[in-house]
Amino acid sequence: MPKPILVLNCGSSSIKYQMIDTEGEELLAKGLVQKIGDTKPGTIDHEVLTGEPGEYHIDQQLPDHETALAGVFQMFRDHGPNLDATIAVAHRTVHGGDRFAAPTLITDEVVDTLIELSPLAPLHNPPGIAGIKAARKLLGNVPHIGIFDTAFFVNLPADAYTYALDTELASKTRLRKYGFHGTSHQFVSQEVAKFLGRDDLKQIVCHLGNGASISAVDSGHAIDTSMGLTPLAGLVMGTRSGDIDPGVMGYLHRELGMDVDAVDAELNKRSGLLGLTGHTDMRDVRAAIDAGDERARLGMDVYTHRLAFYIGGYATLLGGLDAITFTAGVGENAAEVRSEVCARLGIFGVELDEEANKVRSKQARLVSTPGSKVAVLVVPTNEELAMARQSVELLAAN
Numbered sequence: 338m339p340k341p342i343l344v345l346n347c348g349s350s351s352i353k354y355q356m357i358d359t360e361g362e363e364l365l366a367k368g369l370v371q372k373i374g375d376t377k378p379g380t381i382d383h384e385v386l387t388g389e390p391g392e393y394h395i396d397q398q399l400p401d402h403e404t405a406l407a408g409v410f411q412m413f414r415d416h417g418p419n420l421d422a423t424i425a426v427a428h429r430t431v432h433g434g435d436r437f438a439a440p441t442l443i444t445d446e447v448v449d450t451l452i453e454l455s456p457l458a459p460l461h462n463p464p465g466i467a468g469i470k471a472a473r474k475l476l477g478n479v480p481h482i483g484i485f486d487t488a489f490f491v492n493l494p495a496d497a498y499t500y501a502l503d504t505e506l507a508s509k510t511r512l513r514k515y516g517f518h519g520t521s522h523q524f525v526s527q528e529v530a531k532f533l534g535r536d537d538l539k540q541i542v543c544h545l546g547n548g549a550s551i552s553a554v555d556s557g558h559a560i561d562t563s564m565g566l567t568p569l570a571g572l573v574m575g576t577r578s579g580d581i582d583p584g585v586m587g588y589l590h591r592e593l594g595m596d597v598d599a600v601d602a603e604l605n606k607r608s609g610l611l612g613l614t615g616h617t618d619m620r621d622v623r624a625a626i627d628a629g630d631e632r633a634r635l636g637m638d639v640y641t642h643r644l645a646f647y648i649g650g651y652a653t654l655l656g657g658l659d660a661i662t663f664t665a666g667v668g669e670n671a672a673e674v675r676s677e678v679c680a681r682l683g684i685f686g687v688e689l690d691e692e693a694n695k696v697r698s699k700q701a702r703l704v705s706t707p708g709s710k711v712a713v714l715v716v717p718t719n720e721e722l723a724m725a726r727q728s729v730e731l732l733a734a735n
């Protein structure tokens with residue numbers, strides 16, 4: 338009998354989910370819900386990979402996360418696998434603040450604390466909490482576990498996480514760098530160590546998805562990462578600006594009368610690749626570049642400039658560099674991004690094997706030349722599997 342865990346990743350307008358058998362780690366089902374809270378009908382795509390495999394799609398009005406999850410559960414009831422066998426539900430919870438580091442059994446008290454932490458991640462935590470509440474209602478008889486994006490970074494050195502702000506103000510408001518995508522940075526850096534057969538690696542992980550972040554990992558410990566108090570800092574992302582002069586906020590307010598919410602929305606939702614090129618998706622940016630669009634070309638240059646800047650800085654902080662790894666939607670698929678970033682890293686003796694880099698594969702792989710002073714890898718991330726593993730550990734310890 339399989340002992341499945343349901344893993345939920347609730348975003349503001351989407352839910353990604355997987356059902357994973359904890360014995361043997363087989364993926365039993367996965368799915369994606371889109372356009373939650375939209376005036377237009379939302380979509381639920383459900384794929385069953387066990388028993389009688391199949392793919393199912395429905396269009397349905399999805400005013401909130403509770404309706405969306407009810408739709409997902411209906412998919413399970415109509416097409417399988419059997420939800421009754423589920424032993425636990427794992428929830429990706431973006432911001433654990435300074436309260437949560439390890440995977441945590443969710444109680445009413447934990448939910449209250451997460452609500453308190455919400456202002457720290459206004460775009461990410463509220464949908465996560467909505468998902469937790471809805472799932473606990475629909476599947477009340479199994480443990481629910483929170484896994485925090487910030488967890489891998491709780492032990493960053495103080496000089497990495499401290500902002501140059503008034504100490505009292507910072508401590509009163511818990512203002513510091515927290516870092517995000519930690520489940521992915523940890524999973525991928527461990528996969529790299531396995532792949533290269535060494536634990537004592539100085540490595541940089543580039544998680545380039547719609548949200549994007551980069552981390553420096555020394556012998557398994559994160560020593561710096563690009564996201565900050567919120568997931569807005571650092572790299573250029575699909576719609577987020579990443580690093581800008583903090584003076585931009587006051588400037589936009591004074592010049593255009595934009596209030597704080599308007600500036601926040603501008604930087605989070607209309608900036609990044611979208612603001613630079615008119616496209617959020619890297620495939621569309623690439624198509625525009627190929628069609629001679631100069632705005633898209635500049636957008637890509639800003640994107641790789643920022644990446645190279647961080648890689649150079651992190652190599653210095655690490656005091657050496659053994660491996661650079663690309664992961665997530667862009668990192669795993671966009672060969673041109675890897676190629677253009679690596680072309681900026683000659684000073685470190687990075688040499689990409691352009692042919693190997695072009696090969697499409699779902700496997701972890703080396704894409705640098707044998708002579709490269711730094712190994713360059715592509716490693717698929719699997720945040721859901723990492724979450725399932727951490728949940729199993731927590732359940733075993735209780």
Ligand SMILES: Nc1ncnc2c1ncn2[C@@H]1O[C@H](COP(=O)(O)OP(=O)(O)O)[C@@H](O)[C@H]1O
Pocket residue numbers: 545546547548575617618619620665666667670671
């Ligand atoms: N084949 C591809 N080539 C280039 N970029 C891709 C490809 N497939 C996906 N992407 C990029 O990956 C992004 C999604 O990455 P993902 O890691 O799934 O993000 P998130 O988890 O933040 O939704 C897309 O927005 C797109 O930019």
Ligand SMILES: CC(=O)OP(=O)(O)O
Pocket residue numbers: 348431461486517518546547548549568
């Ligand atoms: C924290 C974060 O940026 O997450 P995502 O990439 O899912 O938006």
Ligand SMILES: [Mg+2]
Pocket residue numbers: 546547665
């Ligand atoms: Mg992601």
